[in-house]
Amino acid sequence: MTTVKILLSFLILFSLQLMATEEPEFTLIHKENNFEIREYPPRFIAQVNVSGDFDEASSKGFKALANYIFGNNTLVDGSHKIAMTAPVLAEPKLNKIAMTTPVLAQSVNNDWLITFVMPKEYTFKNLPKPNNSEVKILELPVEKYAVVVFSGLVRESSYNEKAVLLNDFVISNQLNTDGPIMIARYNPPWTLPFFRRNELMIKVR
Numbered sequence: 001m002t003t004v005k006i007l008l009s010f011l012i013l014f015s016l017q018l019m020a021t022e023e024p025e026f027t028l029i030h031k032e033n034n035f036e037i038r039e040y041p042p043r044f045i046a047q048v049n050v051s052g053d054f055d056e057a058s059s060k061g062f063k064a065l066a067n068y069i070f071g072n073n074t075l076v077d078g079s080h081k082i083a084m085t086a087p088v089l090a091e092p093k094l095n096k097i098a099m100t101t102p103v104l105a106q107s108v109n110n111d112w113l114i115t116f117v118m119p120k121e122y123t124f125k126n127l128p129k130p131n132n133s134e135v136k137i138l139e140l141p142v143e144k145y146a147v148v149v150f151s152g153l154v155r156e157s158s159y160n161e162k163a164v165l166l167n168d169f170v171i172s173n174q175l176n177t178d179g180p181i182m183i184a185r186y187n188p189p190w191t192l193p194f195f196r197r198n199e200l201m202i203k204v205r
Contacts, residue, residue: 021086023186024117029144035169036147037204040140044118044127047136049093051111054154054183058090061114068135069116073128080128082119087184087199089115145201146170146177147184152193154183162200175204 030037046068050060069082093111118127118137127137148166152158163181170177184199 021084021186022119023086025120030173032169034149035166036149037144037173037175038147039142039144041142043120043140044122044124045115045138045140046118046130047113047115047138048132048134049111049113053110054090054112057110057112058088058114061090061112062088064132064135065114065116068130068132072131074131075126075128082122082128085117085119086186087117087197089113089117089182089184089201091115091182092180144204146173146175146204147199147201149197149199151196151198153196154185154198159183159200166200166202170202170204178203178205 024040024043026038026040028036029039046065048061048064050057050064052060065088066084069084071079071081073079073082091113093113124137124139130137146166146169148162148169150158150162166181179202182201184201186197186199187195
């Protein structure tokens with residue numbers, strides 16, 4: 001009975017955590033099981049370019065962006081804290097990536113773009129300026145993405161499996177891709193693997 005209560009308490013806390021974190025709005029155009037086609041409206045992002053393997057780059061990029069939103073920034077009246085949003089996005093900065101490229105392997109060092117989406121209340125006028133010159137504020141246009149949703153840990157094997165399935169979904173829906181696959185992670189690192197929500201996303205036309 002005690003175990004059940006602990007599990008229920010964990011689930012409640014986990015649900016509250018998800019409810020408290022803003023996510024980018026989108027229009028769902030099409031859905032097939034765990035696959036979706038979404039259209040995102042214009043939005044502002046904070047982004048940093050870092051080097052290393054996937055885990056190393058994710059850690060460095062997250063720290064730089066978290067430092068920005070937690071107050072390492074400048075407004076007219078001083079620094080300003082920005083609410084955390086989900087997901088954290090990671091994108092290999094390569095022009096072309098073959099489906100078999102081991103982008104997550106620890107032995108592979110790449111340039112990565114790590115991104116936080118800013119809460120929808122912000123514009124260029126009221127977003128604070130990063131004190132770290134490596135953190136860039138960008139406005140993205142309307143964009144369409146093909147997405148596959150999955151749980152567990154993001155590892156080379158799961159990435160490769162889902163990337164192939166996402167590619168098949170894109171082909172079956174007669175879509176053209178634009179750029180590399182992005183990895184979207186929605187949960188903090190202490191979240192149990194089966195509670196985690198991950199996505200692979202690729203821009204489509």
